Amino acid sequence: MTAFGQNSSEKVLLSGTVVNSVTGLPVRNAQVSLSSGDETHTDAAGAFRFPNLEPGDYDVRAEKTGFTSTEPQRVSVRTSKEESVIQLAPLASIRGRVTDEDREPVEGVTIQALEAGATGEYAPNDAASTATTNDRGEFRIPLLTPGKYLVRASGQASQHIYYGSDQLHGTKEAFASVYFGGARDAGGAAILELQAGTDARADINVTMQPGHTVSGRITNLVPGRVADLQLSSSDTDAGENRNSLELANGRFEITGVLDGRYRLRVWQRSNDNAVLYGDLELVVSGRDVDGIEVTLAGAPTLKGKVRVEGPLDGSKLRVMVSMHAQTLFPSAFHDFSQRAGAGMAGETIEIPDVVPGRYRIAIDIAGDGYVSAAHAGGTDLLAAGEFVFENRAAPELEIVVRTDSGRVSGTVAAADTDAVVLLVPESCNRLPGRGIVQAGAFSVFGLAPGSYRLYAWKRPAGDYTSPQAICELAQGGMAVDVKAGEVTKVQMQKLSEEPK
């Protein structure tokens, strides 16, 4: 009779197997961990064992490279539990080959897999998985979450290979970037739908053309701070030319540039972390361009004035302006692509460090009010949804907020508190109104007068803030009219169907 014997008789066993959810085959060498901190690896048959557990509830999680990471599963282990099965969904991959007009492989091409949005559109500046083609022109992008993707080939053919001899100067061949399917723009690109565990194929053909060198000097560089430059022909061209910049003297060189009209952009952060920016337009036609000079100066601050109209006191309304760059900036400078500022009605809103480019703009009101008009320079933001400024003089935003907004209140039969409602304007020129269903009832306020489409979902899959998504939703749902200063009552019999 020992204390040990008594204790060990209380311990329980948890064991099981980890299987591939697509093939059903065991997954070996997967890490299985418990919320208690216990950890083990599966054996060759995919089996795992935790032999000495205290009875209780555990969160069990299995992980392995090449599989989607999943939420832990709660398992109640009062007595020994065997034969539990944990499913792991395999990731997907894309492979393909890049060839030139003579069907010869092209080495050193940058391949990006860009996640297409919920409705198929592609958001610029979204993170991408990349690969580079090898000597046979082949590439493979592994470990992709199943979903819809665009595949883009860009950059240059690699520098030629040398051993022991001097390298000739510069790469003279280049190609215009292209999407899988042959399109030059994201809009016309073919969409690859990746299923779990599959290996999709994306062969791409490029046309080699003479490449030129653009060189010059950047003035006002801050010594010792990283800087980046981008030569792009359009808003959707990230300008992946091979470039070099000497921070000591500002000399730069960009190789493999095709004939065309370009904007050269240069960024740097100053010692006090402000954004320095400079740009220049240039044309390349048949030969190298030297002597380009770009001067860095503080990036502009965008200012906006908010005027309040209407019967109620709007001085407590808070206005938030967020901007999302539609111009593709290089990945090293992603943080410039999202800018935001906020202020109370009647105040001036300031958005600092805005790099010139094309932006989508969203204006949100916290409180019972709506945006009745918004302009940037000559652009009507409610009609256009986005604006462009290409020079240092940023346009001033003029925003009019009205206090006599409408309200929609209603009930959803058979809905619990998890559901959300979305009121999508039919004009699809502003963000949807949102509300939460509590005890079967909801209320959405701060709505602009007009026609709306109403949805109620258990848990929405997308964020539905892009113009494409909003305009698609404006085609369906339940029609609701909203009038200035009034409450519209609605009754929904059931939850809406989620868009695919």
Next chain:
Amino acid sequence: MKIAAWNWIAALAAAVAVVPAWAGPPAEQAKSGFRISGTMIDGVTGQALAKARVTVTPDDGSAPAIETTTGSDGRFLFPGLPAGSWRLQAERRGYIGQAYGQRSILTSGAISIITGSDGSSENIRFPLNPPAAIKGTVVDENGEPIINAFVQLLMGVSGARKEYRVGKTVATDDMGEYRIPDVPAGKYYLFVIVPMPSGDSGYAPQYYPGAADPRSANSIALKAGEEFTADFRLPRTRGVSLEVEGLSGIPGGADSELLVLLTPGPENSVVSVSTLGPGLGRTFSHLVPGRYKLVVADLKGTFATAKWIDLGHEGGTVALPFDNPPDITAKLHVVNGDASLLPSAMLGFTTFGDPGQSIRPISPDGTARFPALASGRYGVALVSQDLYIRSMTARNARVADGMIELPESGPVELEITVAADGGRVKGKVRSGDKPVSGDMVVLMPHEEPAAETDYHCYISDSDGTYDFRGVKPGSYLLFATPNQDLEYGDRAALTNYLASAKKVRVEPKGMVELQIEPSGR
């Protein structure tokens, strides 16, 4: 053209502005209207290659490169050239960029094209070689892929002697697969390490094919355009640990400290098995017991110190700093020549197979300092067209045959006597009436012992010319051979050629002109 004893010195010499000591008579230079022409072909299939970029550059660097592109028949033509000596180079996507005559890609040697003397600059067949590739998988003993295993290619670099160094390193992907593309034809070794194993055991490094010991490794002979498959199965090992303690003395402290662990590889090479950068701790784990060289270096490359360690089955600890690391001051004196030539030259220390080598400028007072060399055996070389090393003495280091053995600690003072009274040996390689281009012409010291830098080699020009300048006065043997892979700095490898070699006596500032026939054809 003349090739240097060490490949890396040749590359540096090309980067240092070298004023030609000799140029043809002005009347000859003024004449123009000569042509370099030929056909670019695939080195394997022999088919004409279109779209290749071809350039010619004067060997003395006196004019920029002239460029053309081959047409669909592979032809190239450079008309209207002055008489002279030219470097012909070509590059094309899918091929290895190459100078004409580089039969062994890993040598710096090339055949100079001579315009003006005969027709040897026309109708040249220029083969461009497609690269080979090595691919394979790295798995554990269960056949599971090992992700992020480093596959290292040890490539033999030809020079006076062949040496192996890590040429390329690639990592395995999520399927344990790797591919090393763009490898020139030649002899290689493959070596796999897993730098950051998961779990509490690691993997023992392995040479192809499945060899734990470098002496059991097989070399791989790659042909141009070949795709070679080399798979690895690595057993798990717990191994032993090496702890590094104490302060390295590196300016900037642990934040700029790099610890590199090297171990002897095949054929006198040295391979890297592990690297600890800032923030990665100071314990090397999962090591196989054996002999290691620990190099402690500054990330900026301004400081390095090293020590050989024998690691037993219990693991071990090594304390920093290594006492008083070697600090070398070299003082150069010029005899029989102009001391102002010194600043145009550079002094280099080379080690066989070890990447820890260095080249430094010489200041006007004739000194050169090497504050960051690890202990070991180095060759001492002077990069100069006009000067050669006549003799060397050292304090706190052993010197013999142009080599120096640096100690693990203490200051080293090196006295080097250099001379500018070198002689010249030139002539043509001819077989009967025909000039022989692309032969290896070797000028070797008649007597032993001799420094490796006193063995000279020239790849005969398109008209058969060879030309050695700045040769240390003394007795030599001279011969020519088509075997370009010859390790001409290895006296034992030259035995077969001695019988047919010609004796040459080089006097100070003297000139010898000799026509030779190739041997061993």
